[in-house]
Amino acid sequence: MNVTITPTLLKGTITPPPSKSQAHRLIIAAALSDGVCRLSNVELSQDIQATLRCMRTLNADASSDGTVIRGCNLVDGFEVPPPEIMDCGESGSTLRFLIPVALALQGGGKFTGHGRLMERPQGPYFDLFREKGIACSLEDGVLTVSGKLTPGEYALPGDVSSQFVTGLLYALPLLEGDSEIQLTTGLESRGYVDMTLDALSRFGVSVDYDGDRRFQVPGNQVYQHRDLAIEADWSNAAFWYAARLLGCSVEAAGLNPASVQGDRVIAAFCNRLREPGPVELDVSQCPDLVPPLAAMAALRDRETTRIGNAARLRIKESDRLSTVTEVLSALGADIEEQADALVIRGKAKLPGGVTVSGHNDHRIAMMAAIAATRCEKPVTITGAECVKKSYPRFWEDYEKLGGQLTRA
Incomplete structure (x- = not known):
């Protein structure tokens, strides 16, 4: 047009x-929760539709308008990644937030996107995954990750995109042990990480952030279902x-x-x-x-x-x-x-x-x-x-x- x-x-x-950034974060937390969440003031922009679509692939149950979300059934065992390809549209938030989440929930997954999305850098994740023994490949516009996300120390730069930090902050609380994220450079777009920490706290998930470069994330946490409105x-x-x-x-x-x-x-x-x-x-x-x-x-x-x-x-x-x-x-x-x-x-x-x-x-x-x-x-x-x-x-x-x- x-x-x-x-x-x-x-x-x-x-x-x-409504805030697209906050909606991404609340939808993902709701989909990881232990019950049914009702979100109000949801607007179905293309990016939000992408996140809802991908969370359904990860076993969450979301209404067509995104206002009622039932949490994922956590899957034990990591032998077979989920068969469906998660279509992230053109949403960098959807892709980067959900890569670690898919590893924590189901041992991996396949992701694709449109526009310039699959050209955007994923290096911080790839570097981490090589250290952790997680396989990752990008072929014909499909990113495949497979392996077990384990608790421990995660070092990554803070000046490429805060979305990498957010993805780990969602996934690490689901693991059996405690973890720590250590930034190797100063954090840019800190306001977006603040939004993530706020969303996690609303769903009962605790993270200790020193305000600079270190996040301590206790394991074995449960996302508690909530009813919330998006700003x-x-x-x-x-x-x-x-x-x-x-x-x-x-x-x-x-x-x-x-x-x-x-x-x-x-x-x-x-x-x-x-x-x-x-x-x-x-x-x-x-x-x-x-x-x-x-x-x-x-x-x-x-x-x-x-x-x-x-x-x-x-x-x-x-x-x-x-x-x-x-x-x-x-x-x-x-x-x-x-x-x-x-x-x-x-x-x-x-x-x-x-x-x-x-x-x-x-x-x-x-x-x-x-x-x-x-x-x-x-x-x-x-x-x-x-x-x-x-x-x-x-x-x-x-x-x-x-x-x-x-x-x-």
Whole structure:
């Protein structure tokens, strides 16, 4: 689907969708629990559908809308991995969270995905598995892991992706003995690990984290069934914060200001971008905020913004440092791509009048839509259906706020 946006300022109040990051974590914990869990405020984005689908493969019983989940039947013995291939869609969270879980539950499994998912790095797991005698192979887009996950010490880097840490934090409590995760580098995207620790604690699973590089995980723990609601998502709310800074009268409702979601820092970043003078933003702990931040920076008239420590954006759904640069440049922004940063010199308006690709990346398509509100001529976004990955109703919400768009 292509959408063509006629530039106009947006106005109104919108409630962002439920947090995809929190939903992944609560669904997996519920599926590992000792009973029936009821989750409210679940939205079936493509990524959440992938996690539900994979948990069903691991013997959890989930309703079609993801609101009622019955825990897995834990399987003793590790002779034969489960026969089904787990289709993770384009969800890096689903894949990386569930690799250790499949090993702990059933001695392994087979995983596949779409888009760039199977190209994204899995090295930290592969290195660990070789040490632990766990077999792993990637052939024809199918990742196969097989072996027994054993309690003990696990060392891995903290600056590739926090998702590797989360996957182990879900699996290790299920083992018969105690374990320890030791990070060999500083932890980036710590807010996502905080969300994991919060989800585990809600289901009665304890982890001792020293706040730096060591996690001590007792074994023989039981996930206790719970009924919980999923919070509104700060990551997607960031696009409405961006619209507001660009001059739209938009309010994002229903957000928890005390949330453990790390992307709630968007409010503080917006305040910094409102100030005159050069601004430098460190996004090592919140890389998903770069597209909306870049849209805001592109329209800080005659002000320079540097968005740094962002190298990990190159291994997202697209190479986001490259695609942010390409799309905003096409709209008329003055933006420079560096190895791990973007340098943006703001303008009062952008010319627009072009067609840009959504690059099969939900956050790139939404960034283009928000930037289009301050363009002089219409903007067409191709592949606009990619927003379904995290925000299926984005275009409907855009129209509710007065956005003028046509679909083709």
